[in-house]
Amino acid sequence: MLQAFQLVISRELQMAFRRWSDLALPVIFFMIVCMLFPLAVGQDQAILQKIGPGAIWVAALLATLLSLNTLYREDFDDGTLEQLALSTQPLTILLLAKTVAHWIVTELPLIAITPLLTLGFNLPAEGVYGLMLTLLAGTPALSLLGSVGAALTAGLHQASGLIALLLLPLTIPILIFGARAADLAASGQSIAGPLYLLGGLSVLALTLCPFATAAAVRVSLD
Amino acid sequence: MDTTSYSLEWQDLTLWRGERCLQQGLKGKLASGQAITLKGPNGCGKTTLLRTLCGLSQPETGKVLWQGKQIHKIRNKFHAHLAYSGHNNGLKRDLSTRENLRFAARLRGRHTNQNELLNGLRLTACADLPVRNLSAGQQRRASLALILGSGAEFWVLDEPFTNLDRSGCEWLARRCNDHLGMGGLLLTAGHQDSLLNPERETIIELAGAN
Numbered sequence: 001m002l003q004a005f006q007l008v009i010s011r012e013l014q015m016a017f018r019r020w021s022d023l024a025l026p027v028i029f030f031m032i033v034c035m036l037f038p039l040a041v042g043q044d045q046a047i048l049q050k051i052g053p054g055a056i057w058v059a060a061l062l063a064t065l066l067s068l069n070t071l072y073r074e075d076f077d078d079g080t081l082e083q084l085a086l087s088t089q090p091l092t093i094l095l096l097a098k099t100v101a102h103w104i105v106t107e108l109p110l111i112a113i114t115p116l117l118t119l120g121f122n123l124p125a126e127g128v129y130g131l132m133l134t135l136l137a138g139t140p141a142l143s144l145l146g147s148v149g150a151a152l153t154a155g156l157h158q159a160s161g162l163i164a165l166l167l168l169p170l171t172i173p174i175l176i177f178g179a180r181a182a183d184l185a186a187s188g189q190s191i192a193g194p195l196y197l198l199g200g201l202s203v204l205a206l207t208l209c210p211f212a213t214a215a216a217v218r219v220s221l222d
Numbered sequence: 223m224d225t226t227s228y229s230l231e232w233q234d235l236t237l238w239r240g241e242r243c244l245q246q247g248l249k250g251k252l253a254s255g256q257a258i259t260l261k262g263p264n265g266c267g268k269t270t271l272l273r274t275l276c277g278l279s280q281p282e283t284g285k286v287l288w289q290g291k292q293i294h295k296i297r298n299k300f301h302a303h304l305a306y307s308g309h310n311n312g313l314k315r316d317l318s319t320r321e322n323l324r325f326a327a328r329l330r331g332r333h334t335n336q337n338e339l340l341n342g343l344r345l346t347a348c349a350d351l352p353v354r355n356l357s358a359g360q361q362r363r364a365s366l367a368l369i370l371g372s373g374a375e376f377w378v379l380d381e382p383f384t385n386l387d388r389s390g391c392e393w394l395a396r397r398c399n400d401h402l403g404m405g406g407l408l409l410t411a412g413h414q415d416s417l418l419n420p421e422r423e424t425i426i427e428l429a430g431a432n
Contacts, residue, residue: 004329011317015317018316018317078315079365080312080314082278082310086276086304087301087329087330221278
């Protein structure tokens with residue numbers, strides 16, 4: 001079972017690195033959205049510092065949504081999703097592996113370039129560190145929730161906007177705690193509380209979402 | 223392949239696609255060494271029946287039994303014996319044929335002799351190209367390689383002869399007959415003559431939807 005998990009992850013990574021354009025799209029989108037705020041709000045540094053963490057969190061959420069459309073759509077179209085569903089390995093594990101791979105190729109690059117983007121908001125150093133920690137704790141929950149939505153909409157071709165409508169309400173708790181913790185970090189306070197809650201949400205998503213994803217894939221294939 | 227004999231049985235199947243009832247009261251049985259070919263006009267439910275017998279789709283009523291047990295209750299055991307090739311070829315377009323075959327084999331926990339398979343399918347020359355660069359016929363061959371290399375007893379092939387050239391069809395028919403000779407089970411749907419051994423083949427004509 002573990003072997004199958006590793007097998008799927010390594011195949012997903014292999015494919016992701018063969019297609020740089022798909023890999024770069026969410027990252028570039030994330031960068032552009034983050035850069036729009038300083039341009040639109042103006043040069044008032046106090047305001048930028050205040051909205052910075054929240055704006056970066058919203059941008060990360062939108063960039064994740066952008067990348068989710070293709071998570072299962074292509075597998076559905078080329079028949080590899082059927083093959084996974086007919087495999088002797090548990091579908092839950094195989095799809096969890098795909099979700100983990102999605103987190104690695106989408107969310108990790110977002111977190112990695114966050115320090116660069118905080119320059120535009122003039123965030124203090126400890127705020128940058130805190131912001132990255134909250135993203136690290138919160139984005140797994142985004143990927144896991146997103147994979148349920150992607151599995152539900154895999155067979156619907158005209159409904160690429162539907163996944164955003166399905167998921168955005170569900171991601172609100174993650175956004176609230178993530179942005180709040182990043183805010184606290186920027187003002188130099190302890191972020192332990194909301195950070196633990198974010199981690200808790202991610203663990204909760206990890207225990208529930210893979211089963212929902214597998215069930216949703218079976219429904220989509222029916 | 224072991225010498226155990228296997229059987230697939232289906233009873234009182236009713237198939238719906240969306241708001242339309244395609245077939246009612248289907249029943250049948252397939253045992254080791256036998257082949258069933260589904261025929262019928264477009265839209266009569268051939269693919270839906272194949273997918274139902276694999277467990278991909280749920281029938282509205284009725285049940286599908288593998289070795290006398292309902293397939294969704296023994297899913298893993300059933301899947302270990304099953305190889306399905308549908309309309310979509312089940313290959314990743316960005317990976318080469320070799321990589322696709324290796325992934326499928328490892329997922330089953332097998333080591334397949336790829337070179338022999340690729341030779342037989344005349345795919346050796348393009349085995350390292352991404353699947354997206356292959357022609358439709360070559361993609362169909364690569365997708366059949368997944369089935370032939372699976373080591374499964376029960377093959378389900380949806381229109382396997384589509385896009386294949388004359389010699390490819392003959393080669394596939396020969397492999398299918400060998401498979402049946404070794405006690406395999408074969409379920410296909412198609413419009414062409416299947417070139418299978420007539421003694422082993424049963425043709426089921428599905429009535430068209432009204």
